[in-house]
Amino acid sequence: MAGIKSIRAESAVAHPYDKYLRTERFPHIFCAGCGIGTVMNVFVEAVDDLEREGKIEAKNLVIVSGIGCSGRVAGYLRFASFHTTHGGAIPFATGLKLANPNLTVVVISGDGDLVAIGGNHFIHAARRNVDINVVCINNFIYGMTGGQVGPTTPLGTYASTTPYGNYEIPFNLPHLAASSGAVYVARWTTLHMHRLKDSFKESLLKPGYCFVEVISPCPELFARYSKIGKGLDMMKYFQQYSVVEENPDLSKAGIDFKGGNILCGKFVDRDRPDFLATMREFVKKSLE
Ligand SMILES: Cc1ncc(C[n+]2csc(CCOP(=O)(O)OP(=O)(O)O)c2C)c(N)n1
Numbered sequence: 106m107a108g109i110k111s112i113r114a115e116s117a118v119a120h121p122y123d124k125y126l127r128t129e130r131f132p133h134i135f136c137a138g139c140g141i142g143t144v145m146n147v148f149v150e151a152v153d154d155l156e157r158e159g160k161i162e163a164k165n166l167v168i169v170s171g172i173g174c175s176g177r178v179a180g181y182l183r184f185a186s187f188h189t190t191h192g193g194a195i196p197f198a199t200g201l202k203l204a205n206p207n208l209t210v211v212v213i214s215g216d217g218d219l220v221a222i223g224g225n226h227f228i229h230a231a232r233r234n235v236d237i238n239v240v241c242i243n244n245f246i247y248g249m250t251g252g253q254v255g256p257t258t259p260l261g262t263y264a265s266t267t268p269y270g271n272y273e274i275p276f277n278l279p280h281l282a283a284s285s286g287a288v289y290v291a292r293w294t295t296l297h298m299h300r301l302k303d304s305f306k307e308s309l310l311k312p313g314y315c316f317v318e319v320i321s322p323c324p325e326l327f328a329r330y331s332k333i334g335k336g337l338d339m340m341k342y343f344q345q346y347s348v349v350e351e352n353p354d355l356s357k358a359g360i361d362f363k364g365g366n367i368l369c370g371k372f373v374d375r376d377r378p379d380f381l382a383t384m385r386e387f388v389k390k391s392l393e
């Protein structure tokens with residue numbers, strides 16, 4: 106670890122994205138081959154593009170996460186950031202947005218955090234169309250706590266708590282977000298870095314509840330328990346089974362990890378008044 110720090114300190118040229126990272130916290134906690142760093146990298150690229158295009162100001166960007174390996178992202182990114190309670194990122198983000206509507210509020214967290222313990226918040230913020238962005242780093246398992254089964258673990262795959270294979274039907278997250286009311290829904294894997302960046306850029310600029318799912322390798326737990334291999338094997342799996350479609354069918358976005366497609370693309374891009382606009386409209390009408 107000391108070696109990594111000193112190499113970084115002695116490096117003559119700073120990386121252009123260092124300004125977005127709390128490099129003093131490195132080395133990070135992620136295992137080799139984990140996809141979370143890729144998501145962070147692509148997110149920072151998207152923000153950098155939008156800043157240079159004069160479309161957002163990084164000083165108005167807030168990152169909120171819950172608990173888990175994915176939840177560490179808020180701690181590594183040098184924006185105003187909040188590492189909240191497990192499952193509590195979305196209500197926290199909602200409060201921030203309502204208190205200061207000028208902020209661009211982004212939740213970045215894991216599948217366990219967002220749709221297990223935080224599942225209720227996930228659907229109700231979408232129903233209300235709160236103007237926040239929610240990024241789910243879906244690695245199909247509880248990473249930080251040792252690989253327990255979660256609500257996106259595919260049927261029949263293995264986790265520390267399902268030695269006979271998972272027998273619970275998983276969520277199809279794009280379908281869940283869309284049917285709850287999200288105005289923007291996209292899914293990419295960590296292999297689709299350019300398309301993911303485009304989705305981050307689009308959703309950061311779009312008013313309303315925007316959801317981006319990133320299918321991400323957890324080589325240490327999900328891939329090991331399900332005998333898929335290491336990080337690179339997961340990427341090869343994504344390459345082999347991902348199908349990118351224009352207007353993909355939400356009902357076909359389930360993931361089985363048994364050779365079925367991982368359907369990727371932009372599922373939803375629609376407009377409806379967000380929570381604050383609707384609330385203001387009702388208040389105005391009642392005072393007339
Ligand atoms: C109230 C509460 N319950 C349980 C935990 C333990 N816990 C910490 S992280 C985590 C799972 C996180 O899984 P996920 O959101 O999928 O993130 P990953 O680690 O896979 O990125 C759990 C159950 C906790 N911190 N707080």
Ligand code: SF4
Pocket residue numbers: 134135136138139140141174175244248249322323324325326327
């Ligand atoms: S346990 Fe899994 S999700 Fe957590 S850092 Fe390691 S590879 Fe990534």
